[in-house]
Structure formats: structure tokens, C-alpha cells
Amino acid sequence: MSKSERAYFILDVFTHEVLAGNPLAVVLDSDGLSDGEMQKIAREFNLSETVFVSPPKNPAHNAALRIFTPSCELPFAGHPTVGAAVLLGSQRFPDLERDMDSVMMLEEKIGLVRARVKLYANGAGGGAGDAVFDVPSLSKPFDIQLGSKDEIAAALGLHIKDIGFENHVPTVFAAGVPFVMVPIRDMEAIGRASPVLPSWNTAFGSHDHNDAYLYTRETVRHGSSFHTRMFAPTMGIVEDPATGSAAAAFAGCICRFDQPGKGTHSFVIEQGFEMGRASIINLEFEVADGRLSAERIGGKAVIVASGVLYI
Known part of the structure; x- marks a missing residue:
């Protein structure tokens, strides 16, 4: 894949059924995109949020995430965190023969977010997976x-x-x-x-x-x-x-x-x-x-x- 080609996925989040829940766009390979380009891409998708994934600053972590609405960037959001965690888990373990639990450490603007992900073998369980994350800033x-x-x-x-x-x-x-x-x-x-x-x-x-x-x-x-x-x-x-x-x-x-x-x-x-x-x-x-x-x-x-x- 050339540098000008960036893979993206659409997920439905907070649901186990397609075409329900909250749709989310996740753009992988986001290195090199400017803030303005990310904002334009989010506006192009025109979903409530679009996540841009890039390598983490700390190599011990899984990924860095930036989250944009059609009009602005957010320091943190729930359905982008759940959706990105499940997607990154499925990318990491694409051919599961059994259900698997894993932990994702995600760098967001608000800080480090720890997510526990359960991935289903062969699509069992009605979806790509479940994720639970620790809220980084208490209400x-x-x-x-x-x-x-x-x-x-x-x-x-x-x-x-x-x-x-x-x-x-x-x-x-x-x-x-x-x-x-x-x-x-x-x-x-x-x-x-x-x-x-x-x-x-x-x-x-x-x-x-x-x-x-x-x-x-x-x-x-x-x-x-x-x-x-x-x-x-x-x-x-x-x-x-x-x-x-x-x-x-x-x-x-x-x-x-x-x-x-x-x-x-x-x-x-x-x-x-x-x-x-x-x-x-x-x-x-x-x-x-x-x-x-x-x-x-x-x-x-x-x-x-x-x-x-x-x-």
C-alpha cells in the first residue's frame, strides 16, 4: 500500500447488529495527515465521530487515537474508544480459532485509556467483539x-x-x-x-x-x-x-x-x-x-x- 492510500473501516458501536448503534469511521495509517486534513476527512464521512489511528508515542502502547466530529476535535469520546479498541484487536488477531481476551493501551488527547477487549472466533457472539474501558477522567x-x-x-x-x-x-x-x-x-x-x-x-x-x-x-x-x-x-x-x-x-x-x-x-x-x-x-x-x-x-x-x- 502506497503512502497515499489509507485503509478505513466503518463499525456500528454499542450494538451487536449491523445498521444499529452508533456508526463510526476509523482511519488507519494516519501518519502524515495534518489537523486540517483530518477535519476535512471527518466532514467527508459526516458521522458523529471519526477516529484517526497512528503509532503510539510510547512503544509499549498499542496506538494513538485522535477523534474528530464533523466540526471539531474531541479530547475523548466513548463510542470511538470502544470501536477503535475492537477494530485494533481484530486487526491484531485476524484468524481466531477461539474467543480471546486482550488489553489495549490507547493514547488519546485526554491521556492514556486502558481497554479490555473480547474478540469472538469466526464472528460468534453476533459481532466483532466487546470492549470495556476505564474512564480516564472521573465525572x-x-x-x-x-x-x-x-x-x-x-x-x-x-x-x-x-x-x-x-x-x-x-x-x-x-x-x-x-x-x-x-x-x-x-x-x-x-x-x-x-x-x-x-x-x-x-x-x-x-x-x-x-x-x-x-x-x-x-x-x-x-x-x-x-x-x-x-x-x-x-x-x-x-x-x-x-x-x-x-x-x-x-x-x-x-x-x-x-x-x-x-x-x-x-x-x-x-x-x-x-x-x-x-x-x-x-x-x-x-x-x-x-x-x-x-x-x-x-x-x-x-x-x-x-x-x-x-x-
Whole structure:
């Protein structure tokens, strides 16, 4: 392969089925691409995120990743980490005769990310594999001035009575990237939500990451803990089918309002159902001394397509 040819893959992430979950582009052999070229390629794919893989700075690690939306670079994101980890594992062990567990050390802008990958022999298990990664930056409150509940409802095309349930109120948390956490009273209300751009900045702030993560306890699937939606219209993503970085930030929100006790807590988060892209994200975190001490995000990924970029 010449230097002008770069292999790429398309995966569906947080699903074991093709044409579900969150699609992801992963470009291998990204050495030599400028920041501007990476941004243009991400815009060309026009998916919520595109990952560019290059050799790691530390030879003991597996790869360096850079993550771009159609409009900007991110320091960290969940479904690119899961998808890239599964793909790199499948590239490393292409002809498995039995299922295999491996560990990937991935260099991202936020820092080193450790991912545990399970690869399936001959495509067994319904996909290329599963990955679980340790969240590199624990969720914490983020200082963004929000609009009133009325203004938040208006920006989502909802009524003020749709915002909030139990003791949950809108807050902002970040695990690398900030998200406005918006509790929605039920499934009917969250299904009606839609971004209203003229009202967006008033409700969620005028900055690069004024993304809204809506959640409710009512779910489609019996085994799910929360039903969610994520809108990021100012980043060129009207709605995202699955957002691992938002799920990581959501851990802080759960801790604040639900106050889980000491120990390990697991949650299944469903997203993308309104888009016809059903996604399942596994969130696990540990609590010690009343605060988060560790977080993990996991899910499945399946390879959908591959090709070559002539750039």
C-alpha cells in the first residue's frame, strides 16, 4: 500500500447488529495527515465521530487515537474508544480459532485509556467483539450557566412540566467533555423532544460543548436502567445514537441525585431508539467515601464496511 492510500473501516458501536448503534469511521495509517486534513476527512464521512489511528508515542502502547466530529476535535469520546479498541484487536488477531481476551493501551488527547477487549472466533457472539474501558477522567460537576427551566424546555420543544422528576434537576457534568444533564419526566415527553436552535444558546450556554443529554427512568427494554437522548446541534450532530462520553459524565449525575452507597454499581443505558439505531451502553462505577472512585464504559461493536482513502 502506497503512502497515499489509507485503509478505513466503518463499525456500528454499542450494538451487536449491523445498521444499529452508533456508526463510526476509523482511519488507519494516519501518519502524515495534518489537523486540517483530518477535519476535512471527518466532514467527508459526516458521522458523529471519526477516529484517526497512528503509532503510539510510547512503544509499549498499542496506538494513538485522535477523534474528530464533523466540526471539531474531541479530547475523548466513548463510542470511538470502544470501536477503535475492537477494530485494533481484530486487526491484531485476524484468524481466531477461539474467543480471546486482550488489553489495549490507547493514547488519546485526554491521556492514556486502558481497554479490555473480547474478540469472538469466526464472528460468534453476533459481532466483532466487546470492549470495556476505564474512564480516564472521573465525572465531576462543570461550571456552565444554564437558563431557567422554562428556557430549557423551550430549547427542547417541551413544556416546563416535562423537565425534572423526583429530586433530579438540570445539571452539568463532565468526564472529559461537558454535557447538560436534563431529567425528563417520562418516555412520552422524551420522545417529543427536538432541538429548537434559536433557543439553544440561551438554555445551554454559548460555547463549544453546549450539548444536552436527556434521560428518564422509563425504558423501552426491561433490563435497561435509563432511556437517554443526546442533542449537539452546534457541533453538527443534531442527535447522536449513542454517546459513551455522556454516559461517563452521567455517573456523576447519578451519584449526586440517587446517592448510591459504597461499592460497585452497574447500569444499562439505552439510546438511539427514536432514531431507529438502538444502542446499549454499559456503565459501571465504584463509590468510596461518598464519591466516585472509578468508572468503566463498555459495549459491543461490529464491523460493517472497509475501504481505502486516496489522500
